[in-house]
Each structure stands twice: as structure tokens, then as C-alpha cells.
Amino acid sequence: xxxxxxxxxxxxxxxxxxxxxxxxxxxxxxxxxxxxxxxxxxxxxxxxxxxxxxxxxxxxxxxxxxxxxxxxxxxxxxxxxxxxxxxxxxxxxxxxxxxxxxxxxxxxxxxxxxxxxxxxxxxxxxxxxxxxxxxxxxxxxxxxxxxxxxxxxxxxxxxxxxxxxxxxxxxxxxxxxxxxxxxxxxxxxxxxxxxxxxxxxxxxxxxxxxxxxxxxxxxxxxxxxxxxxxxxxxxxxxxxxxxxxxxxxxxxxxxxxxxxxxxxxxxxxxxxxxxxxxxxxxxxxxxxxxxxxxxxxxxxxxxxxxxxxxxxxxxxxxxxxxxxxxxxxxxxxxxxxxxxxxxxxxxxxxxxxxxxxxxxxxxxxxxxxxxxxxxxxxxxxxxxxxxxxxxxxxxxxxxxxxxxxxxxxxxxxxxxxxxxxxxxxxxxxxxxxxxxxxxxxxxxxxxxxxxxxxxxxxxxxxxxxxxxxxxxxxxxxxxxxxxxxxxxxxxxxxxxxxxxxxxxxxxxxxxxxxxxxxxxxxxxxxxxxxxxxxxxxxxxxxx
Numbered sequence: 184x185x186x187x188x189x190x191x192x193x194x195x196x197x198x199x200x201x202x203x204x205x206x207x208x209x210x211x212x213x214x215x216x217x218x219x220x221x222x223x224x225x226x227x228x229x230x231x232x233x234x235x236x237x238x239x240x241x242x243x244x245x246x247x248x249x250x251x252x253x254x255x256x257x258x259x260x261x262x263x264x265x266x267x268x269x270x271x272x273x274x275x276x277x278x279x280x281x282x283x284x285x286x287x288x289x290x291x292x293x294x295x296x297x298x299x300x301x302x303x304x305x306x307x308x309x310x311x312x313x314x315x316x317x318x319x320x321x322x323x324x325x326x327x328x329x330x331x332x333x334x335x336x337x338x339x340x341x342x343x344x345x346x347x348x349x350x351x352x353x354x355x356x357x358x359x360x361x362x363x364x365x366x367x368x369x370x371x372x373x374x375x376x377x378x379x380x381x382x383x384x385x386x387x388x389x390x391x392x393x394x395x396x397x398x399x400x401x402x403x404x405x406x407x408x409x410x411x412x413x414x415x416x417x418x419x420x421x422x423x424x425x426x427x428x429x430x431x432x433x434x435x436x437x438x439x440x441x442x443x444x445x446x447x448x449x450x451x452x453x454x455x456x457x458x459x460x461x462x463x464x465x466x467x468x469x470x471x472x473x474x475x476x477x478x479x480x481x482x483x484x485x486x487x488x489x490x491x492x493x494x495x496x497x498x499x500x501x502x503x504x505x506x507x508x509x510x511x512x513x514x515x516x517x518x519x520x521x522x523x524x525x526x527x528x529x530x531x532x533x534x535x536x537x538x539x540x541x542x543x544x545x546x547x548x549x550x551x552x553x554x555x556x557x558x559x560x561x562x563x564x565x566x567x568x569x570x571x572x573x574x575x576x577x578x579x580x581x582x583x584x585x586x587x588x589x590x591x592x593x594x595x596x597x598x599x600x601x602x603x604x605x606x607x608x609x610x611x612x613x614x615x616x617x618x619x620x621x622x623x624x625x626x627x628x629x630x631x632x633x634x635x636x637x638x639x640x641x642x643x644x645x646x647x648x649x650x651x652x653x654x655x656x657x658x659x660x661x662x663x664x665x666x667x668x669x670x671x672x673x674x675x676x677x678x679x680x681x682x683x684x685x686x687x688x689x690x691x692x693x694x695x696x697x698x699x700x701x702x703x704x705x706x707x708x709x710x711x712x713x714x715x716x717x718x719x720x721x722x723x724x725x726x
Contacts, residue, residue, distance in 0.1 A: 190217065192255035194248065194261040194490040196292065197226035198326030198350055198459075200482040201244060201402065204485045205258050208493070211465060213668025215519035217258050221400075222247045227270035227326045227725040236274045241283065248288040250315050262671040264488055265292045268300050269327030269348065277605050281598045298369035300484065301330035305339050307486030308398050312478070312507050313589030317393035322468060323460045323483060326350035329469075331383060333390045335509065343383055348455075349461035357460060362404045364437040364459055372460065377466045384471040395426065395469070395477040400454060408451035418449075421477040426469045433462050453669065458566040511588040511715060512558045520579065530560035532652050533638035539653035543662055544628050555594060556631045559601040563635060579603035579616060596623050597631070604632035605639050641666065643678035666701045669682035676693045676701070 187210045195202040196578065206217040223426045229237045248265075248556045251617075255263050265284075271277055272294045295303065303321045312319075314336040321332040325348045333341035356372045360614055397406075402424070410418035436444060436459055444455040469477065478496050515527060538682045540546055559582075566577030578712065582599035590598075600617060604610050610617045622629060641649045651667040676699060 186480075189261055190255075190259040190701065191489075191492065192252075192258070192260040192396075193492070194251055194255075194263060194265040194290070194483050195227065195245060195459070195483075195485040195488065196248070196265065196267040196271060196355055198268060198348060199223060199225060200327070201247045201251065202483075202485045203225075203255065204489060205260060206332040206489060207259075208496075209517065210519045211523075212493070212612065213514045214489070214493075215518055218254065220251065222251075225326075225350070225377050229354070229356050230270055230274060230385075231327070231351045234273060235276050236270065236280055239600050241280055244280075248284055248290055250371065252288045252290055253629075259286055262467070263290060265290045266303075266484070266488065267292050268484070269297070269325060269346075270352075272296065272402060273327065273346075280498050287460070297330065297346075298342045300328070301332050301342040301344050301699035302339065303484045303487035303491060304398060305342070305487065306490040307334040307482045307484055308480055308685070309336060309339075310336060310490045310507055310510075311486060311588040312480060315396075318347070318391055319565055320387070320392045320395040320474065321398070322395065322402070322465065322477070323398045323646055324349055324456070324464050328466055333387065336493040341386070343386070345380065345383060347379060347464065349457040349464070350526065350716050352376070352464070354458045354461035356448065361441040366437075367458070368435075369463075371469060372463050377464055377471070379394050380467060384468075387472055388524050392474065394402045395472075395474045396480060397465065397477045398480050398483045400451070401458065402465060402477070403431065403479055403481060404449070404451050404454050404458060405432070405462055405465065407451075408436075409449075418479075419592070423478050426466070426474065429462065429466050429469070433459070436462065481529060484576045491705075493537060508554070511590075512561050512706070514583075515585050515587060516562055516565055519568040520647060521562070521565050521568070524647065525642060526561045528563060528642050528647055529563060529635075529638050530557050532641050533557065533634050534558040535651060535653050536638060538635045539655070542652045543656040545654060545662065548627065548630060552627055552631065554625075555598050556601070556634060559598040559605075559631060560635055560638060562598070563602045563605050563639060569674050573607075575603050577605050596620060597628055600628045601635055603632040605635040637679065640678035640681075641672075644674045646670070648672040649675050664699045666699060668701055672701060686699065689707060 188207050190205065190207050193204045200221050200223050203218065204221040205215070206214045206216050208214045224234060224240070224247055226240050226244050228240050230240070244335070251264060273281060274280060277294065281292050284292050305321055308321055318333065318335050318340070321334060323330040327348045327350060329345040329348055331343045331345065332339050352372065354374055358368055366411050405650055406422060406424040407418050409424055409432055410416060410422055412432065414429055420544070436447070441456055443453040444450060444458070449457065468474070532551065533556050537548070537556055541548065552589065563578060564574065565581055566574035566579070567575040569581070579599045579602060582602060583595060587595060596619065600610070600620060603616055608614070610625070610632060612618050619623060641652050647664050648670045649668050649672050653661040653665050655665055679699070
């Protein structure tokens with residue numbers, strides 16, 4: 184372990200669950216997740232009628248926090264950042280509870296306001312999804328409160344915290360007992376939620392909403408049940424929860440007894456008693472705002488604590504990257520100890536080839552494909568972290584299994600496959616990795632892997648001798664590859680020659696011949712050297 188690295192832990196004491204996150208933060212602003220745990224504790228159970236935390240609930244939380252704190256310290260954590268939310272902030276016996284945590288678990292707990300809770304949840308979720316230029320509605324349904332935010336990738340524009348959550352509503356608005364929920368009780372609950380949400384909905388109508396994102400165990404569980412009920416499978420990472428499915432699901436859940444609900448496929452048995460109240464909150468909000476579907480994420484407040492910590496500790500260079508996607512890629516590359524200078528130069532060369540190739544009409548790809556090329560180039564060499572021999576195969580495996588934030592599964596597969604074919608084997612349909620892509624993705628990967636292969640050749644020595652490369656059109660069938668070199672780049676040109684067969688075989692990529700022109704930059708003197716080798720590139724097909 185790097186002696187300059189440090190381990191930090193984050194604990195979120197919620198109304199329903201306690202969550203732990205332990206990370207090792209490295210000097211290069213990357214971090215490695217060491218542990219993530221969640222334990223249902225029901226701190227808010229029986230509280231909201233008398234506004235006092237119940238002794239049994241306090242005992243459960245103190246015990247779990249003791250275990251989490253011990254695990255964090257055993258992992259080397261020098262700091263444990265702990266916050267508590269709705270159940271604790273509203274409790275009359277809050278001080279007694281916090282004193283026990285300090286004495287028995289050695290934790291100094293910060294109780295956050297509803298708005299601060301909403302801000303931290305926003306930080307945690309927005310840092311893990313790709314919004315681009317869209318503005319999103321963020322919804323988190325906790326046990327005691329519901330946090331709502333409107334925000335873009337980097338800035339929130341609206342924060343609010345509603346004083347009702349899945350446990351609170353179940354306690355206050357639904358009858359006690361293990362039976363089904365009668366229609367009259369369900370409709371009364373709907374009216375109550377709608378009435379208490381009117382002012383917030385009125386405020387939210389002032390904001391444009393491009394998409395909705397839901398966090399919290401309640402929303403995750405509803406999406407799990409919907410996937411099993413309507414798609415007959417487990418939920419996929421790219422699935423959304425539609426309002427139509429939620430509306431169909433609610434009456435089914437209400438018709439079941441508590442014991443029957445616990446057996447519903449996809450439903451966490453420990454959440455069966457509070458899932459209906461949580462579902463009504465989400466359904467009412469989606470209907471009032473005209474939201475047809477909501478994306479689901481497992482990120483939340485504890486992730487926001489980490490982001491907030493990194494910013495406060497001057498780790499902003501990683502946090503302030505252009506997008507969550509690039510930040511995630513750089514974080515992963517640094518965790519794999521990649522040669523960042525080589526990775527960035529390869530990406531720079533690949534993008535220059537992409538842009539000049541686009542101008543020369545060698546391809547018709549756009550911004551989306553360009554972005555995937557950049558990230559594949561940044562990560563193309565990380566497989567050497569495992570073993571240099573056949574490292575491109577290790578790179579493929581690492582990217583496919585990295586759970587990069589902000590990407591869907593198709594994008595991850597395309598980046599991994601483009602990186603796989605940047606050296607040695609060419610894409611063939613008999614290869615399982617290539618065959619797994621759809622036809623359009625295969626066409627794109629052929630082009631991206633060709634450009635990445637060429638860019639990798641142009642920094643073959645990893646010494647940065649070629650500082651710039653671009654295509655120049657010389658006619659209908661010829662294009663020149665112009666290289667700007669700071670030093671002798673014969674190794675790089677030799678590497679291109681070595682891959683001549685690979686470039687020639689791509690008959691469905693660019694149909695052009697090209698020669699190479701090198702400019703050596705030495706102070707103010709410029710020496711040009713033309714290399715006579717010609718290469719066959721293939722014709723652009725509409726993509």
C-alpha cells in the first residue's frame with residue numbers, strides 16, 4: 184500500500200438502515216472501495232407518534248454502529264465520518280442517543296437537516312450517473328422523509344425535504360396488522376400524500392425536467408418487483424421503473440397480506456410492511472409531475488459523504504472533471520496504476536485522428552462515438568496491471584467488469600471491445616466478444632478500434648515523440664497522415680508498418696490510400712521527411 188494513501192470510512196444512520204462505506208484515498212485523487220455494508224435497523228420504528236426513539240431501536244443501531252466502526256478501524260480508517268438523518272433529527276431523546284453512540288461506538292455523529300440530506304444525496308447520485316446537458320429530478324424515499332432535488336450534472340437548482348417516508352406513513356396512515364390493505368385505506372393514504380405534496384409540486388412545475396432518477400431501498404425494491412412481475416427476470420442496470428407498471432403493481436401489493444407480500448418475487452421481506460407507503464409517495468409524485476419513468480440507482484447519501492469529503496480535502500481535480508463518465512474512467516485507470524501520460528496522449532492522438540478523419544469524410548461518426556473512443560483510449564493499456572502478455576485481453580475483462588459510473592451496458596461493451604482489438608487480433612464475428620455486439624455496435628467498434636490501434640502505434644515508445652497527428656485529404660482516393668514529432672519517431676512509424684496487415688484488412692472501414700508525412704520540430708527549425716509507404720483504408724459506410 185502507498186504510505187501516503189489514507190483510509191476513511193463513512194456511516195449513514197438512516198431511519199430504516201445503517202450504511203457503511205470504507206475507502207482508501209490515494210495521492211493521485213483516486214480511491215478504492217474497501218467495504219460497503221448495509222444493515223436494516225428500523226431506528227424510526229414506533230417513533231413518529233411520540234417523537235422519541237424507542238429503546239430497542241436504539242440498542243439495534245448502537246450495536247450495528249459498534250460493529251461497523253470496529254470493521255472500519257480494523258481496515259485502517261483514521262477518520263469515520265458519521266451522519267444521522269430524519270429519525271434522529273426529530274427525536275426528543277436525540278441527545279441520549281448520540282451520547283450512547285459516542286460512548287459505546289466512539290462515534291461523533293453529525294445530525295443533518297433535511298436540506299443538507301437532500302444535498303448529500305444529490306452529490307452521491309449525480310456523481311455516479313451521466314446527465315450530459317440534461318436536468319433531472321432526484322427522488323429519495325427514506326423511512327422518515329423524502330428528499331427531492333432538481334439539478335444538472337454539477338449543480339443543484341432546487342432542494343426540499345418532505346416530512347414523510349415509508350416508515351412514518353405506514354405508522355401514521357395505515358392500520359396496524361398483518362392483513363391486506365383495504366381500498367379505503369389505500370385511497371386515504373393517496374389523498375394524504377397528495378395534500379402534503381401540493382406546495383412542493385407547485386414549486387417543481389417551475390423547473391424543466393428531462394429525466395427522473397430514484398435512489399433508496401424503497402425505489403430499488405419496487406423496480407426489482409416490477410422487473411420480476413412484468414419482464415419475468417431480475418432487474419438489469421439499465422432498466423427503468425415506469426409509472427404504468429407502478430400503477431399496476433400497487434393494487435396487487437395492497438391485495439396481499441403481509442406474509443404474502445414477503446413472498447413476492449423481488450421484494451425484500453424486511454421491507455414488505457412499508458413498501459406500499461413508499462410506493463404511494465413515488466406514484467403520487469410521478470403522476471403530479473407527469474413523469475412516465477424513473478431510472479434507479481443504488482447510490483445515495485453515503486456516496487455523497489465521500490464526494491463532499493473529497494472536495495473539502497482538496498481532491499477537487501478528480502471531482503471537477505468534465506463529466507462523471509470521464510471522472511469514473513480516470514478513477515479506474517489510476518486504481519489500475521496506468522501510465523496516465525501515455526493514456527492521455529493516446530487519447531489525444533485518437534481524437535485528432537477521429538476529428539480529421541471526420542473532416543476528410545473517412546467516417547460519419549458523431550460526438551457519442553468520439554466520447555467512447557476517448558475513454559477506450561484512456562483505458563486501453565490498463566490490462567498491463569494484470570500481466571503485460573496479452574494485456575489487451577485483460578483490458579477487455581477489466582473494463583467489462585469495472586461497473587464504470589455513468590455508462591450503460593452497451594457503451595461499456597463497446598469500449599471494452601474497441602480496446603481489445605487495438606492490437607494483435609482483428610474483430611471477427613466468430614469471436615464471442617465481437618459477436619455479442621449488435622450490428623451497429625460492431626460497425627462502430629471496427630472504426631474506433633482502427634483509430635485506437637493507429638493512435639497506440641504513434642506512441643509506441645511511450646515517450647511522447649509524436650505530439651500531433653491528423654489526416655489530410657489529397658484526393659478522392661488518397662489521404663495523408665501528417666505527424667508532428669519532437670524527436671526521432673522511427674519506432675512509431677515502424678509500429679504502423681508492423682500493423683499494415685491490420686489496416687489493409689478493414690475493407691469496411693475507410694476506402695482510402697494514405698502515406699505518412701513527418702515534421703520534426705527542433706526549436707524553430709522544421710525538417711520534413713516523407714515516407715513512401717502506402718496503406719489501403721476502406722470505404723465509409725453510413726453508421
